[in-house]
Amino acid sequence: MLRVILLVFVGVLFFGVKASAQKVNTDSLKLISTISNDQLKLGKLQNTVDQKTKSKHDDSVAAQQSADKNATAATRLSNDPQNKQDARQADNAAGSAKSNARKARKANDKLIKVQQEIADLQSKIAKEQGELNVYTSTPNVPVAPIAPTPPPVQPDSTHHQ
Numbered sequence: 001m002l003r004v005i006l007l008v009f010v011g012v013l014f015f016g017v018k019a020s021a022q023k024v025n026t027d028s029l030k031l032i033s034t035i036s037n038d039q040l041k042l043g044k045l046q047n048t049v050d051q052k053t054k055s056k057h058d059d060s061v062a063a064q065q066s067a068d069k070n071a072t073a074a075t076r077l078s079n080d081p082q083n084k085q086d087a088r089q090a091d092n093a094a095g096s097a098k099s100n101a102r103k104a105r106k107a108n109d110k111l112i113k114v115q116q117e118i119a120d121l122q123s124k125i126a127k128e129q130g131e132l133n134v135y136t137s138t139p140n141v142p143v144a145p146i147a148p149t150p151p152p153v154q155p156d157s158t159h160h161q
Contacts, residue, residue, distance in 0.1 A: 028135035052111040059104040066097035
C-alpha cells in the first residue's frame, strides 16, 4: 500500500513538473516571438525617421518662403490698395502660405508621432527582454579559477661528469 501511494505521488510530481516546464517553454517562445515582431516594427519606424525629418524640413522651408511671398504681396497691395492684380496676388500668396503652414505642422506632428512610437517600442522591448531573462537566466555557478601555469624548467647549465 505504501508503495502504491509513493508511486502515485512520484507520478503526479513528475507530470506536474513536465507540464510546468512546457508552460515555461511556451511562455518564453511567445515572448521571443513578440520581441521579434516589435523589433521588426521598430526597424521599420526607424527607417522612416530620415524621410519624415526631410519632409518636415522641406515643408518648413516651403512655408517660410510662402510667408515671405505673402508679406511681399501684402506690402505691394498696401502701396496701391486699388490694384486688382496686386489684390489677387496677395490673396493667392495668403492661401499658399496658409496651406504650406498646415503641411509643415502636419509633417512636424508625424515626426513627433514616429519618435514617440519608437520610444514606446524601445521601452516595450526592454520590458519584454527583462521578462524573457526570467526564463533564460542561468544560476550563477562559481567558476574555479584556473591555476597559473608553472614557469618552464630551466635546464641545468653545469655538467657533472
